Amino acid sequence: QVRLVESGGGLVQPGGSLRLSCAVSGTIFRTLDMGWYRQAPGEQRELVARITSGRSTNYADFVKGRFTISRDNAKRTVYLQMNSLNAEDTAVYYCHIMSGAYWGQGTQVTVSS
Numbered sequence: 268q269v270r271l272v273e274s275g276g277g278l279v280q281p282g283g284s285l286r287l288s289c290a291v292s293g294t295i296f297r298t299l300d301m302g303w304y305r306q307a308p309g310e311q312r313e314l315v316a317r318i319t320s321g322r323s324t325n326y327a328d329f330v331k332g333r334f335t336i337s338r339d340n341a342k343r344t345v346y347l348q349m350n351s352l353n354a355e356d357t358a359v360y361y362c363h364i365m366s367g368a369y370w371g372q373g374t375q376v377t378v379s380s
Contacts, residue, residue, distance in 0.1 A: 269293040269369045271362045276374030279352055283378070287347040289362030289371055296343040300365040303336060303347045305358035305376075316347060317365060329355075352378045 275287040287303065302317035316326045316336040324336050335348040345362060357378050362371040 269364070269367075271364070271369055271371035273360065273362050273371040273374040276360060276376045278377045278379065280380050281353050281378055283352050284348070284350045285352065285376060287349065287360055287362075287374060287376075289345045289347075291343045291345070291362075291364070294364070297340040301336075301338065301345040302363045302365050303345070304361045304363055305356075306361070306373075307358040310358075312361065315360070318345065349376070352376075354378050 270292045272290045273287060275285060277285060279285050298320050300317060300319045303315045304312050305315050306312040314327055315330055316324065316334055318324050318336045318338055322338065326334060333349065333351045336345065338345045349356065357376060359373040359375050361373045
């Protein structure tokens, strides 16, 4: 059974940082292309960043230079380092296996003073 479990969300002040983690089990992690998505209230889910099995990365324009996606195949985990957060980054962040229908439960990120 494939499972994705996100963690690391929370409340942070504008300009602050958070690191999200997504632990994957039940599949061969090192072969997977992984992505982080987010969904704000009343909005559609949108791609934030993705990383291939070969560690190539792509970012949405609205996070370029602020967010970094990375992976640790030994720990079967993908990370999203988020810096210079602002209120517009407030959303539920989801981990996703790009080649399938698997999603994590999401972790809430709230940026507020």
